[in-house]
Amino acid sequence: MAHTALTAPDRLWSAQEVLVRPSPVPAVAGVYGWHFEQAPSADLDAGRLLYVGIAPRYMANRTSTQNLRKRVRYHYRGNAAGSTLRLTLGCLLGIELRRVGKSGTRMTFGKAGEVALSQWMAENARVCWIEYDEPWTLESELITQLDLPLNLDQNRHNLFYGRLKELRAQARQRARELDVSS
Numbered sequence: 001m002a003h004t005a006l007t008a009p010d011r012l013w014s015a016q017e018v019l020v021r022p023s024p025v026p027a028v029a030g031v032y033g034w035h036f037e038q039a040p041s042a043d044l045d046a047g048r049l050l051y052v053g054i055a056p057r058y059m060a061n062r063t064s065t066q067n068l069r070k071r072v073r074y075h076y077r078g079n080a081a082g083s084t085l086r087l088t089l090g091c092l093l094g095i096e097l098r099r100v101g102k103s104g105t106r107m108t109f110g111k112a113g114e115v116a117l118s119q120w121m122a123e124n125a126r127v128c129w130i131e132y133d134e135p136w137t138l139e140s141e142l143i144t145q146l147d148l149p150l151n152l153d154q155n156r157h158n159l160f161y162g163r164l165k166e167l168r169a170q171a172r173q174r175a176r177e178l179d180v181s182s
Contacts, residue, residue, distance in 0.1 A: 002138055003146065005130045006033035007049045012126035015076040015118075025069040025129065029056060031138055032072050032129040034085065034150070040092040040124075043160065044149055051085055051150035052142050054135035068129050076125070077118055079108040088150050088164060089125075090117050090171075096178075097171040104180035107172060 012035055018025055034051040036044075044050060055071040056064030080087040080097065087107075090097065095113040100106050109117055132138055143151055149160035152168075 002031065002130055002132070003142065006031065006052060006128060006142070007146065009033070009035075009128035012128055014126055015122040018072055018076060018127065023069050023073065025072045026131060027067045027069040028131050029133055029135055030054070030068045030129050030131040031135045031142065032068060032127055034075075035126045035128070036124050037126065038124045040089050040150075043163075049146065050148065051088075052139065052146075052148055053085065054139045056135070058134075058136035068131070072127055072129065075127075076121055079114050080117075081106040081108050084152070085150065086114075086117060086121075087168065088152075089121065091167050092164075093117070093120060097175040098178060098181035099175050100181050107175050110181045 013024065031052055031054050033049045034053075035049055036046055039046040039050070053071060053075070055068050056066040075083050075085050078086060080090055081100075086109075087097075090109045090113065095109045095117055097107050098110045098113070100108050100110065108114055140154055142148070143154045144157075147158065148155060149158055149164070151158070152161065152165060155161055
């Protein structure tokens with residue numbers, strides 16, 4: 001049931017629909033799935049589930065404050081330092097990753113790059129979700145059983161894994177060679 005609710009959902013939600021207040025995304029634990037009207041890479045198929053995420057993550061030593069609403073909204077409007085999905089999409093789309101902040105240890109696509117990525121996601125990314133009390137128990141199963149090329153964690157078996165891992169590593173290396181962006 002969970003697989004179908006994510007791979008063939010009854011409804012997909014756009015950035016515009018998710019970012020309104022009150023948001024239709026529930027503030028509860030669960031799993032979310034990302035579909036793309038235009039794929040972020042020519043090697044990927046549009047119109048299908050390419051990535052799953054969970055909220056909250058399993059934390060043995062503290063309680064997470066994350067929930068579906070916070071995570072989904074953050075992916076649509078946050079930055080690459082706080083969203084592995086945004087980092088992956090930006091790298092695939094060729095947006096330049098930069099070191100930012102006083103220490104220069106955080107990496108984002110800079111103000112203009114993050115705006116461009118948010119715009120691309122508003123036009124192309126659609127999300128669905130299911131409520132699930134312990135989403136980390138379902139995440140491994142989904143990654144093992146489904147073809148989710150944009151997931152890296154627990155997904156070494158995916159054919160796209162090596163290419164995506166290398167692309168992200170190259171983007172980080174280039175960012176380290178550039179001056180810290182304001």
